[in-house]
Amino acid sequence: MGMELLKGIWESLGLEENDMTKALDLHSCFQLLAGNIYPPCPQPELATGLPAHSDFGLLTILLQNGVNGLQVKHRGNWVRVEPLPNSFLVNTGDHIEIVSNGRYKSVLHRAEVNSQSTRMSIVSAVAPSLDAIVDPASQLVSDEHPVMFRGMRFGEFLERHQANRLREKSMLDLIRLHAE
Numbered sequence: 001m002g003m004e005l006l007k008g009i010w011e012s013l014g015l016e017e018n019d020m021t022k023a024l025d026l027h028s029c030f031q032l033l034a035g036n037i038y039p040p041c042p043q044p045e046l047a048t049g050l051p052a053h054s055d056f057g058l059l060t061i062l063l064q065n066g067v068n069g070l071q072v073k074h075r076g077n078w079v080r081v082e083p084l085p086n087s088f089l090v091n092t093g094d095h096i097e098i099v100s101n102g103r104y105k106s107v108l109h110r111a112e113v114n115s116q117s118t119r120m121s122i123v124s125a126v127a128p129s130l131d132a133i134v135d136p137a138s139q140l141v142s143d144e145h146p147v148m149f150r151g152m153r154f155g156e157f158l159e160r161h162q163a164n165r166l167r168e169k170s171m172l173d174l175i176r177l178h179a180e
């Protein structure tokens with residue numbers, strides 16, 4: 001499913017699927033499956049489920065147990081995302097922002113808790129191969145669109161990500177070459 005979605009994204013950017021599969025070594029891509037559990041909290045207004053962050057990787061595919069909690073930042077405001085029954089929610093990750101030279105943005109999101117129900121989510125991340133050096137696709141760099149990020153081996157990005165606290169889009173800021 002991730003690969004089908006990526007195909008559409010490459011197409012929307014005018015990139016060749018084969019080129020991207022090769023550049024990011026997607027035949028041995030890094031995939032991570034993680035589960036989050038948010039038990040009911042007696043004072044939800046004093047607690048955070050997950051602080052605001054963007055995900056590493058290209059896409060994250062999220063399955064929720066039908067309990068509200070996810071919020072995304074949209075035009076400066078936090079917006080609640082209602083889980084739709086029998087659906088996956090897909091977030092764009094930092095590496096789509098890097099590869100697309102900023103055409104796509106990674107989604108800033110957070111999870112809140114509530115006092116009534118346990119919330120659960122399962123996250124599947126689709127990311128480049130650990131040894132792939134991820135940098136903006138050369139076809140998307142021009143005088144009007146100067147290169148926005150420096151290249152970094154995905155494995156190194158991940159190690160640094162794991163060593164840091166989740167904080168907004170701080171990982172992208174580490175490799176950003178121009179202020180937005």
Ligand SMILES: O=C(O)CCC(=O)C(=O)O
Nearest residue numbers: 036050055070111121123
């Ligand atoms: O629980 C959620 O809805 C979000 C989980 C999440 O953002 C993450 O695990 O990165």
Ligand SMILES: [Fe+2]
Nearest residue numbers: 053054055109
């Ligand atoms: Fe996330």
